[in-house]
Amino acid sequence: MNMEFINTPQKGGQMAAAVERLSLLLREENAALSAMDFARAGGLLAPKHAAADALAAAWRAAEPDHVAPEAMQALGLLAEENRQLLKRAMRVQRRVLDMVARAAKSSHRAGGYGSAGKPAAAPVRPHNLVSSA
Numbered sequence: 707m708n709m710e711f712i713n714t715p716q717k718g719g720q721m722a723a724a725v726e727r728l729s730l731l732l733r734e735e736n737a738a739l740s741a742m743d744f745a746r747a748g749g750l751l752a753p754k755h756a757a758a759d760a761l762a763a764a765w766r767a768a769e770p771d772h773v774a775p776e777a778m779q780a781l782g783l784l785a786e787e788n789r790q791l792l793k794r795a796m797r798v799q800r801r802v803l804d805m806v807a808r809a810a811k812s813s814h815r816a817g818g819y820g821s822a823g824k825p826a827a828a829p830v831r832p833h834n835l836v837s838s839a
Contacts, residue, residue: 716731724761732784739791
């Protein structure tokens with residue numbers, strides 16, 4: 707990263723480092739989400755939140771112009787991509803859960819327990835001999 711844009715070395719350096727750290731984490735999470743590696747993406751949640759908190763603290767302590775506009779623009783683009791990928795991941799997860807719920811519902815027998823305390827036999831459904839031949 708080009709460091710010529712930093713006006714105040716200490717404050718600007720913290721801001722630039724925070725932007726770079728969050729950008730790196732967003733790139734890594736976006737790659738994981740693109741690959742539908744939800745476990746890896748989930749493992750990045752805490753570090754991403756910590757990086758966002760560090761950026762917020764650096765932002766309060768420094769002027770925004772201590773970071774190159776290109777770095778801020780790149781961070782914004784990464785954040786937008788991350789938002790889109792997270793929305794897609796949530797849709798996929800919802801579909802998977804819906805499929806599991808439907809499968810569980812269709813395999814659930816409406817049985818109970820018989821008089822001896824044992825599971826009741828599955829109900830016998832009428833069988834059409836003509837269609838089963």
